[in-house]
Each structure stands twice: as C-alpha cells, then as structure tokens.
Amino acid sequence: MAAPGKQEFTTPALKEYPVIPPIQVNAMAHIKPFVAKPDHQEPLGFPGELVDDWKDVALNKMEELLGKYRSLPVFLDSCVKCGACTDKCHYYLGTADPKNMPVARQDLLRNVYRRYFTFAGKHFPKLVGAVDLTEEVIDDWYKYYHQCSECRRCSVYCPYGIDTAEITMAGREILASIGVGQKYSNEIISKVHKIGNNLGLPEPALADTLEGLEEDIEEDTGVTVKFPLDQKGADVLLVTPSADFFAEPHVDGLMGYAKVFHQAGISWTLSSHASEAANFGIFIGNYENMQKVAMRIREAALELGVKRIIVGECGHAWRVAYSFWNTLIGPFDFLDPNYPAPQHICEFTYDLLKRGALKLRPEENDDKVVTFHDSCNVSRASRMGDMPGGQFVIPREILKAACNHFVDMAPDTIHENTFCCGGGGGLLTDDLVELRVKGALPRMEALQQVIENDGVTHMAAICAICKSQFSKVLPYYGMGMDMIISVHQLVGDALDLGAEA
Amino acid sequence: MLLSIVFGILFYLAALILIIGVASHIRRYAKTPAPLVIPTTPAPTTRGGVAARMFREVVFFESLFKGSKWTWLFGWLFHFGMLVVLLRHLRYFTEPVWSWVAMMQWAGVYAGFAMAIGLIGLFVRRLAVDRIRYISAPSDYLMVVLLFVIGGTGLLMKYVWHTDIVALKAFTLGLVTFSWSPLPSDPLLLIHLLLVIVLMLIFPFSKLLHAPGVFFSPTRNMKDTPREHRHIAAWAKKLEANAQRVTSE
Numbered sequence: 001m002a003a004p005g006k007q008e009f010t011t012p013a014l015k016e017y018p019v020i021p022p023i024q025v026n027a028m029a030h031i032k033p034f035v036a037k038p039d040h041q042e043p044l045g046f047p048g049e050l051v052d053d054w055k056d057v058a059l060n061k062m063e064e065l066l067g068k069y070r071s072l073p074v075f076l077d078s079c080v081k082c083g084a085c086t087d088k089c090h091y092y093l094g095t096a097d098p099k100n101m102p103v104a105r106q107d108l109l110r111n112v113y114r115r116y117f118t119f120a121g122k123h124f125p126k127l128v129g130a131v132d133l134t135e136e137v138i139d140d141w142y143k144y145y146h147q148c149s150e151c152r153r154c155s156v157y158c159p160y161g162i163d164t165a166e167i168t169m170a171g172r173e174i175l176a177s178i179g180v181g182q183k184y185s186n187e188i189i190s191k192v193h194k195i196g197n198n199l200g201l202p203e204p205a206l207a208d209t210l211e212g213l214e215e216d217i218e219e220d221t222g223v224t225v226k227f228p229l230d231q232k233g234a235d236v237l238l239v240t241p242s243a244d245f246f247a248e249p250h251v252d253g254l255m256g257y258a259k260v261f262h263q264a265g266i267s268w269t270l271s272s273h274a275s276e277a278a279n280f281g282i283f284i285g286n287y288e289n290m291q292k293v294a295m296r297i298r299e300a301a302l303e304l305g306v307k308r309i310i311v312g313e314c315g316h317a318w319r320v321a322y323s324f325w326n327t328l329i330g331p332f333d334f335l336d337p338n339y340p341a342p343q344h345i346c347e348f349t350y351d352l353l354k355r356g357a358l359k360l361r362p363e364e365n366d367d368k369v370v371t372f373h374d375s376c377n378v379s380r381a382s383r384m385g386d387m388p389g390g391q392f393v394i395p396r397e398i399l400k401a402a403c404n405h406f407v408d409m410a411p412d413t414i415h416e417n418t419f420c421c422g423g424g425g426g427l428l429t430d431d432l433v434e435l436r437v438k439g440a441l442p443r444m445e446a447l448q449q450v451i452e453n454d455g456v457t458h459m460a461a462i463c464a465i466c467k468s469q470f471s472k473v474l475p476y477y478g479m480g481m482d483m484i485i486s487v488h489q490l491v492g493d494a495l496d497l498g499a500e501a
Numbered sequence: 502m503l504l505s506i507v508f509g510i511l512f513y514l515a516a517l518i519l520i521i522g523v524a525s526h527i528r529r530y531a532k533t534p535a536p537l538v539i540p541t542t543p544a545p546t547t548r549g550g551v552a553a554r555m556f557r558e559v560v561f562f563e564s565l566f567k568g569s570k571w572t573w574l575f576g577w578l579f580h581f582g583m584l585v586v587l588l589r590h591l592r593y594f595t596e597p598v599w600s601w602v603a604m605m606q607w608a609g610v611y612a613g614f615a616m617a618i619g620l621i622g623l624f625v626r627r628l629a630v631d632r633i634r635y636i637s638a639p640s641d642y643l644m645v646v647l648l649f650v651i652g653g654t655g656l657l658m659k660y661v662w663h664t665d666i667v668a669l670k671a672f673t674l675g676l677v678t679f680s681w682s683p684l685p686s687d688p689l690l691l692i693h694l695l696l697v698i699v700l701m702l703i704f705p706f707s708k709l710l711h712a713p714g715v716f717f718s719p720t721r722n723m724k725d726t727p728r729e730h731r732h733i734a735a736w737a738k739k740l741e742a743n744a745q746r747v748t749s750e
Contacts, residue, residue: 068533071720073530074717077711078715080711081636081637081708082565082569082576083572086632086636103636104636119706120707129640152541157569159558160714160721161558161715162718288740322728326730327538327732381541383544388546391543416542
C-alpha cells in the first residue's frame with residue numbers, strides 16, 4: 001500500500017505469520033534525524049557544533065563512560081555473536097537493514113572500543129573486526145543510534161542480558177559531547193529546563209487548557225470535576241506527560257485520571273513548575289540532564305507540600321520515575337511512607353478498585369472490543385504493584401473492570417516480549433516517519449490478527465509516545481487512527497460519577 | 502626432555518596470563534559502578550531471587566532458550582559437553598584419582614561427542630544464517646575451529662591413535678608438583694596441548710570473557726527494588742553533593 005502524504009517509501013505488507021526478512025545491506029542508510037543546532041545543544045551543556053578535535057573528545061568520552069557505567073565494559077566484552085538477538089528488534093523486522101540487528105548496532109561501538117581499548121583490537125584489528133574511529137563511523141553511529149528506541153526487547157533474549165539501549169545511550173552521549181546531538185530530543189530537553197514541559201507550555205496556557213477540560217466534563221456529564229493547578233496542601237501531586245494536556249487520545253486519559261480522583265475524593269494537583277512526566281534525558285543517555293529534568297518534580301512536591309506523587313500514563317517516564325527517581329532526586333522521606341513513591345496512576349486506580357472505592361459500569365464500553373499494548377519501558381524496565389510482573393497484571397485488571405470485551409494479542413508480542421510501538425526512545429519525530437512506520441510492523445501484524453480473529457476495535461495503551469505513534473502509523477496500515485486509546489479513557493467512560501463510593 | 506620443558510614453560514606462562522588477565526577484567530567489572538537500577542524486568546526483588554535467576558541463566562541458558570532454540574540446543578550441548586570433559590581431565594592432575602572423577606569417566610566420552618556436535622551446529626549456523634554471517638568476524642569462526650580441533654584431537658586419541666597415557670599423566674602431575682617428567686611426543690597430543698595453551702592465552706583477550714561477564718551483567722544481577730532502596734553510585738553521590746538541592750527541611 002502506498003503511503004499517504006509525500007514520504008517516498010512503501011509501507012510493509014502485513015503478513016499472516018511474522019517472517020524474519022533476509023538482510024538488505026544499507027536498506028535504511030538514508031535515514032537520519034535532523035542534527036541539533038547550537039541553541040539545542042548548549043543549554044544541555046554540549047558543544048554547539050562538531051568540535052575540531054572530535055576524535056580525541058569522542059574517545060575520551062568513551063573512556064569516561066566505560067569507567068562510569070559497568071554495563072558498557074561488560075556488554076562490550078561479553079557478546080559472543082550468537083545471533084539470538086538478530087531477529088528480535090522491530091526495526092530489523094520492519095526494515096531488514098542488518099545494522100538494525102541489536103548485535104550489529106552494538107558492534108558499531110564495540111568495534112571502535114576494541115580498536116582503542118583492547119589488546120586484541122590494538123594488535124589484530126582485522127582478526128576481531130576492530131575499526132578506526134572515522135567520520136564514516138560517526139555517521140553510522142548517528143544514523144543507527146537513532147534507529148533504536150531503547151526498548152530492551154533484545155536484552156530479554158540475550159544470554160548475557162546485553163541491553164542495546166545502554167549502548168545506544170552511550171553512543172548518543174558521545175555524539176552529543178562532540179557536538180552532534182539530535183535536534184528533536186535536545187530541543188525538547190532545553191524547553192523543559194527553561195519552562196518545565198516538553199511543549200514549552202507556560203503556566204497561563206496550562207491553566208487555560210485545564211479550565212477547558214473542566215467545562216468539557218461538566219457539559220458531558222453534568223458533574224463538576226476539578227483540574228487543580230499548583231494547589232498547595234493537596235494530598236497528591238500528579239505528574240503526567242504534557243501530551244496529556246491536549247493531544248488526542250491522551251487528553252481523554254487525563255480526564256479519566258481527574259474523574260478517578262474526583263470519585264475517590266482524594267485531593268490532588270498538577271504543578272506548573274513540573275508540568276512534565278516525560279524525561280528525554282534518558283533517551284540521550286545523559287545522567288546530568290536526566291537528573292536536572294527530574295529535579296523539578298522534587299522541587300514542586302516540596303513546594304506544594306504534597307504527601308504522594310502519582311505518575312500519569314507514560315512509558316519511559318514511568319521507567320525514570322520508578323527505577324531512577326529515588327536515585328536521581330530521592331530520598332522521598334518527605335512523602336507519606338504508606339504509599340509507594342512514586343506511584344503509577346494504574347496502581348492508584350487498581351488499589352481503589354480493589355477497595356471498592358470506584359464503581360465502574362463496564363457496559364458503557366460494550367461498543368468496544370479492547371486489546372492492550374504493553375509499553376516497552378513499563379514491561380521491561382519497571383514494575384507495578386508488589387510482585388514481579390505486576391506491570392502486566394494491573395493494567396489488564398483495570399481494563400477488564402472497565403470493559404466486558406478484552407482480548408490479548410499473541411503471547412510472543414505481549415508482556416516482556418512486547419514489541420515497541422516504533423516511536424520510542426526519542427524517535428517520535430516527523431523526520432523519522434519512514435522508520436516509525438516500518439518499525440511498527442510487528443505490532444501491526446499482531447493487532448491485525450486479533451482484529452480478524454476476535455473483532456478487536458480498540459487498542460489501549462499507557463504511554464504518551466505509544467499513543468502519538470499509533471495515531472500516526474495506524475492509517476499507513478489501513479487502520480483507523482482512533483483505534484488507539486488511553487486506559488484511563490476507558491476507566492473514565494465507565495466510571496459512574498453519580499454513584500456513592 | 503626439551504619438548505617437555507618447552508611445553509611446561511608454555512603451560513605455566515599460559516596459566517599465569519589466563520589468571521592475571523581474567524582477574525584484572527573481573528576486578529574492573531567489580532570496580533565499575535552500575536549507577537542506575539536496570540534489571541530487565543520482570544526481575545526478582547530479593548537477593549535469593551537474583552541468585553536463582555543467575556543460576557537458571559548460567560546452568561540452563563534461560564534467556565537464550567527464549568531467544569533461539571537451535572542456538573540454545575547446540576550451545577548447551579557444547580558448554581556442558583565441555584564441562585564434563587574438563588572434569589574428566591582432572592584425572593590427569595590428581596593421584597590417586599578422586600573417586601567421583603573416576604566414576605564419571607564413562608560420561609566424559611559421550612560428553613566429548615556432545616561437545617563436537619554442538620560446535621558443528623554452531624559453526625553451520627554461523628555460516629548458513631545470513632544474519633549471523635553478517636555479524637561474524639574471522640575470530641568468531643576461528644574460535645569454533647580452535648575448540649573443535651581441541652575436542653577432535655582429544656577424541657582421536659581416545660579412539661584411534663592412543664597416546665602413552667601413563668607418561669602423559671607423569672608429565673601433567675609433574676606440572677602440578679613442579680617435578681617434570683618427559684612428555685610423549687605423538688603429534689596429535691602435541692597439537693591438542695598446544696591449542697589448549699592457545700585457548701588459555703586468548704581467553705582474557707577475547708569474547709570468552711562472557712564467562713565471567715555474565716555474573717556482572719546489571720540487567721541480570723540487580724534486584725528490582727528501586728522504590729524501596731535508594732541506589733546511588735559514588736560518582737553520582739559527588740554530583741549530588743555539588744549540586745544546589747532543595748531539601749525537605
């Protein structure tokens with residue numbers, strides 16, 4: 001099928017059974033996101049443009065990172081090229097470019113590491129495939145470290161747990177530090193540093209948007225559901241991806257959270273200082289920027305005097321919040337120790353459901369047959385609840401409570417085997433549309449299967465990037481962009497706002 | 502006697518390089534912090550759980566099993582064949598031979614074949630699958646060939662051209678007790694031993710580092726308890742101390 005718009009590429013055909021494509025060398029060598037301008041680089045502490053002594057700077061940076069992150073020397077040394085990962089990356093399956101095989105992506109860095117940092121590579125480069133650091137290598141790094149969504153699927157199947165995301169992050173950090181950052185991610189991070197969210201949405205605009213949402217709900221249901229902003233003394237600070245404030249279908253999810261808070265009678269607030277759960281610092285692999293972005297949330301929580309922090313539907317944000325916040329901006333000794341810090345909105349809603357504090361009418365969603373897309377960062381880099389795998393159980397339990405018709409996609413495409421949406425890891429940008437469409441192929445095939453077999457009409461997700469990505473790519477595969485919805489939209493629609501809890 | 506002196510010295514040298522090389526890598530892995538909590542989830546939340554996960558990984562190759570059944574089959578045959586063969590070789594270094602080593606001798610022979618079959622399978626896969634061919638460097642093929650020739654010469658000595666096993670044992674025991682005796686000079690044995698020396702020498706400079714590496718892999722050896730326990734690396738602690746930070750006071 002030809003692609004809509006003017007992109008000159010062909011959308012891959014959906015096959016009945018997934019097929020591992022034969023390699024096509026350089027199939028994606030023409031794809032490369034826009035390079036960051038000095039304005040996007042300098043606020044992050046990186047040089048504005050390619051530095052003159054880039055080779056020395058890059059190798060010094062590599063040496064520094066090798067000493068700071070154990071994952072790097074272990075992963076670079078340990079790979080035996082067994083090939084178990086070669087057919088696991090959605091970008092390889094969708095593009096057939098061999099450099100999109102996880103091991104080959106790692107090798108772009110590994111071959112340079114070997115050349116300069118190992119005995120074998122220094123003395124027998126040809127034998128072990130070590131290469132000099134040249135402009136061509138830098139160019140390959142830039143291209144192929146921006147064709148990885150850091151989704152960790154490869155790490156599930158690697159006998160040594162080698163996580164290509166760690167290598168991609170290191171590759172991107174080295175690139176940024178020689179002046180070759182990626183425009184999309186770095187521009188967004190500089191906006192967060194300046195204003196507090198990815199969109200550069202200032203406080204008055206945010207207040208205005210929230211007021212509009214209150215009106216929408218009131219019109220719709222006749223019930224006044226508040227969207228408090230910067231309310232000191234509220235119990236809960238809700239930190240949610242800024243896409244939730246206006247993008248479709250995200251905003252319906254935000255309205256769902258508000259209805260849940262309303263119904264539970266728990267006081268909550270958003271913050272204009274920390275109006276963003278997303279943290280693109282993780283995408284560029286830079287600890288300092290990730291910490292700086294996250295620090296606004298600690299500041300806001302202390303300023304507002306809240307007792308709990310709850311995070312909205314966002315995959316990588318939940319990874320950063322769940323796995324990294326305590327390290328980056330903890331300890332959370334100022335919060336109520338009776339609740340996990342931070343808590344996922346799904347954990348919060350699930351807890352209320354279990355306690356009978358929410359009344360849902362699943363028949364409100366009887367027009368839908370729903371499936372669930374496990375987001376990569378939630379599945380393979382975080383947890384929900386108090387048992388391993390709770391991140392798979394809790395969203396599904398919520399969905400089953402909110403709708404009568406729920407089916408799962410094929411087992412090798414869900415839970416920890418889930419496929420990335422194709423837009424994660426800082427790739428959700430228009431200059432990478434071809435990559436995004438092709439990378440979505442494995443998920444689209446699994447979705448197509450449940451559409452045909454079970455009549456699935458909607459796919460729910462708990463990630464802002466997944467939602468935006470699917471809205472964009474579903475039409476390329478002949479599916480409706482409104483198939484993708486927020487889990488909390490379904491909750492909000494099923495919630496009986498009139499009921500006494 | 503010259504032969505045994507040369508081989509004796511080579512063995513000591515190779516053992517020294519193997520031990521120092523691997524130890525220095527282990528030291529480096531152990532010293533380098535994992536600043537962020539990055540287990541591949543779902544992950545265990547207790548140290549016992551992590552130990553069980555590592556055990557399944559090292560003994561059953563759990564992740565590889567999920568990843569590729571053929572590679573798992575050949576890889577497991579090779580590794581466990583080799584393990585049994587190595588244990589069987591203990592009889593050359595102990596006198597009297599430990600009873601459990603004596604009891605397992607019969608299994609060692611089958612293990613030798615399992616090892617060879619595994620290596621052939623891995624080699625064919627490396628050649629036949631276009632994706633794996635793409636990621637293979639010359640050293641990746643040579644490594645399989647090296648191991649195969651070591652195993653093959655061993656099997657040949659067992660079944661076809663026997664060596665003077667009594668003299669060999671005198672030599673190997675001599676290595677351990679620093680009282681050298683002459684080494685039999687059949688070419689097959691010399692090739693076998695020479696390649697073992699080569700293997701020992703390249704171990705610390707090659708992908709064979711996966712053996713110690715797997716134990717240090719943060720995606721496999723970290724607990725999934727970042728909310729319960731604050732995890733912070735020394736260098737990150739320093740960053741924190743230098744930064745302007747809002748406190749709860």
